[in-house]
Amino acid sequence: MKKNQLEIACFNYESAVIAEENGADRIELCENMELGGTTPNYILAEKVKEKLTIKMHVIIRPRGGDFVYSNEDFVQMKEDIQKFTKLGIDGFVFGILNSDGSVDKIRNKELVNLAGSCPCTFHRAFDVVKNVQESLEDVIDCGFKTILTSGQEKNVVEGILVIEKIQEQAKGRIVIMPGGGLRSSNIHLLKQKLEPSFYHSSAITDDSIIASPDEIKSLLIHLQNKKS
Template identity: 70%
Template sequence: MKKNQLEIACFNYDSALIAQENGADRIELCENMKLGGTTPNSILVVKVRESLNIKMHVIIRPRGGDFVYSDEELTEMKQDIKQYKKLGVDGFVFGILKDNGKVNKKQNKELVHLAHPLSCTFHRAFDVVKNPEKAIEDLIESGFKTILTSGQGVDVTEGIYALERLQQLAGDRIEIMPGGGLRSSNIKLISEKLEPTFYHSSAITNGTETANPEEIKELRNFL
C-alpha cells in the first residue's frame, strides 16, 4: 500500500544532512534559493552523495527566470545530466516550456531519454503552463514520473483544490507532488485532501537557506 513520503529541497550541504537525520525520504539538491533553485555545482553533488544514504534528486536548471531555454542552455542541461548520472544520483528535476506556455515535449523527451533509467520530475514550471490538463498528458507521454506543483496557486494552500483535481486526472500514471509554501502548519490540511503521495518542502523557517530540523520532524509527524 502506498504511503506518504517527504522530499526536502536542499540548497546546501548542511540541509542535506539535516534532512537525512530528521526523517526525510529523499532530497532535491539545488543552489540559489533566491532564484527558485538552479543546478548545483559538481563538488556539492559529490560531497552530498558521499554523505547520504537516502535518495537524492538533482535539479537541472541553468538559470532563474522563465523555463524557455536556448540551444546553448539545453546543451548545458544535457551535459549536467550526463555528468551527474555518473556520480550516482537517483533522479533529476527539470522542466522546459515553449514560448506559448505549453510543454516542450521534444526537448523534455531528450532529457528524460538521457536520464534513463533514472526517475525524472517535472518541476514548478508546471505552475505557469496554460492548460494543466493537457500538460499532464504531455508529461506522461514525455516519460516523467512526477510533477512538482503548488496546484498553480501562490502556494499549496491556495492550490489545494487544483491539487486534488490534478491527482484525480493523473491517477496512477504520474505522481502529483505538492510543493510551494508547504510547511508543518498546512501539510495536515493538504494531506487530508489527497491520496498518499510525496510531499516537497524546503523546511526553511528562519530566513536562512538551511532546513530547520524541528520543521522536518513536524512535517514528518503529520504524514
C-alpha cells in the same frame, strides 16, 4: 498500501545532512534559493552523495527566470545530466516549456531519455503552463515519473483544488507531489484532500537557507499520523 513520504529541497550541504538525520525520505539538491533553485555545483553534489544514504535528486535548471530555454541552455542541461549520471545520483528534476506556455515535448523527452534509468520529476514549470489538463498528459507522455506543483498558485494551500483535480486526472499514472509554501502548519489541509504521495518542502522556517530539524520532524509527524 501507498504511504506519504517527504522530500526536502536542500540548497546546501548542511540542509542535506539535516534532512537525512531527521528522517526525510529523499532530498532535491539545488542552489540559489533566491532564484527558485538552479543546478547545483558538481563538487557540492559529489560531497552530498558521499555523505547521504537516502535518495538524492538533482535539479537541472541552468538559470533562474522562465522555463523557455535557448539552444545554449539546452546543451548545458544535457551536459549536466550526463555529468551527474556518472556520479550515480538517483533522479533528475527539470522542465522545459514552449513560448506559448505548452510543454516542450521534444526536448523534455530527449532529457528523460538521456537520464536513462534515473526517474525524472517535472518541476514547478508546471505552475505556469497555459493548459493544466493538456500539460499533464504531455508530461506523462514525456516519461516523467513525478510532477512537483503548487497547483498554479503561490503556495499549495491556495492551489489545493487544482492539485486535487490533477491527481484525480492522473489516476496513478504519475506521482503528483505538492510543493511550494508547504509547512507543518498547513500540511494537514492537503492530507485531508489528497491521496498518499510524496510531499516537498524546504523546511526553512527563518531567514536562513538552512533546513530546520524541528520542522522536518513536525512534517513527518503529520504525514505519518504520529503523535508528538
